[in-house]
Amino acid sequence: xxxxxxxxxxxxxxxxxxxxxxxxxxxxxxxxxxxxxxxxxxxxxxxxxxxxxxxxxxxxxxxxxxxxxxxxxxxxxxxxxxxxxxxxxxxxxxxxxxxxxxxxxxxxxxxxxxxxxxxxxxxxxxxxxxxxxxxxxxxxxxxxxxxxxxxxxxxxxxxxxxxxxxxxxxxxxxxxxxxxxxxxxxxxxxxxxxxxxxxxxxxxxxxxxxxxxxxxxxxxxxxxxxxxxxxxxxxxxxxxxxxxxxxxxxxxxxxxxxxxxxxxxxxxxxxxxxxxxxxxxxxxxxxxxxxxxxxxxxx
Numbered sequence: 249x250x251x252x253x254x255x256x257x258x259x260x261x262x263x264x265x266x267x268x269x270x271x272x273x274x275x276x277x278x279x280x281x282x283x284x285x286x287x288x289x290x291x292x293x294x295x296x297x298x299x300x301x302x303x304x305x306x307x308x309x310x311x312x313x314x315x316x317x318x319x320x321x322x323x324x325x326x327x328x329x330x331x332x333x334x335x336x337x338x339x340x341x342x343x344x345x346x347x348x349x350x351x352x353x354x355x356x357x358x359x360x361x362x363x364x365x366x367x368x369x370x371x372x373x374x375x376x377x378x379x380x381x382x383x384x385x386x387x388x389x390x391x392x393x394x395x396x397x398x399x400x401x402x403x404x405x406x407x408x409x410x411x412x413x414x415x416x417x418x419x420x421x422x423x424x425x426x427x428x429x430x431x432x433x434x435x436x437x438x439x440x441x442x443x444x445x446x447x448x449x450x451x452x453x454x455x456x457x458x459x460x461x462x463x464x465x466x467x468x469x470x471x472x473x474x475x476x477x478x479x480x481x482x483x484x485x486x487x488x489x490x491x492x493x494x495x496x497x498x499x500x501x502x503x504x505x506x507x508x509x510x511x512x513x514x515x516x517x518x519x520x521x522x523x524x525x526x527x528x529x530x531x532x533x534x535x536x537x538x539x540x541x542x543x544x545x546x547x
Contacts, residue, residue, distance in 0.1 A: 274323035298522030324353025386451035
């Protein structure tokens with residue numbers, strides 16, 4: 249008996265720390281941010297990858313099972329996940345993460361959204377009623393979301409509030425330093441004309457001073473026809489662009505066609521964590537994004 253009593257403290261010390269919060273992150277950038285803020289106090293499951301279009305996800309049984317055991321969902325919001333997340337929530341039947349509950353966290357609630365439509369008409373393509381949801385393309389939007397997320401984690405798991413606040417402070421310091429570095433590195437991009445495959449880059453364009461000449465989609469989310477791409481080439485002849493960009497998850501054929509016929513580089517950007525091999529976390533996501541565009545200027 250004495251032997252077991254002596255061993256008990258050693259067993260307790262060797263037992264891994266239990267994750268206090270189960271996090272269901274809709275997109276890789278929010279999964280990565282949850283890990284930055286939560287550390288070993290959270291168990292993060294990311295529902296999508298950098299190779300997937302976040303608009304077009306299937307509500308698979310595996311996703312429903314993960315949502316059923318989640319304490320909090322960390323999603324983009326602004327209707328980005330409208331095609332799949334409502335079905336997951338319905339099937340999971342988890343009151344903790346129901347809309348409006350503390351376990352329902354949407355990143356776009358903490359950023360001023362751009363391009364809010366004056367009228368809604370689905371004939372105009374993939375229009376989001378709240379505004380453009382692609383806020384992670386501007387790293388300046390990450391810090392306000394991080395602050396709100398740390399507060400939400402602390403609300404849901406008060407016993408570890410000090411840990412969340414401490415990790416936030418450390419992340420904010422590192423992020424502010426990195427943001428200054430990225431802004432300086434990207435200075436040559438200011439005023440540069442670009443073409444984009446999908447109109448998803450408004451926040452990055454505003455941050456870096458890029459000028460979007462033309463999208464390769466006739467309407468958001470609508471694949472271009474050969475006739476429309478001919479119009480794109482005419483526009484680029486009148487107003488040349490330095491390069492055309494697409495997200496890693498997008499079909500490369502439209503941008504490759506425009507690249508070949510307009511004589512400009514096609515630049516693939518990671519868009520989110522995991523979109524490229526180099527974009528392994530939030531910090532390297534923006535390192536790789538800027539490096540790829542700067543390389544596009546040199547071609």
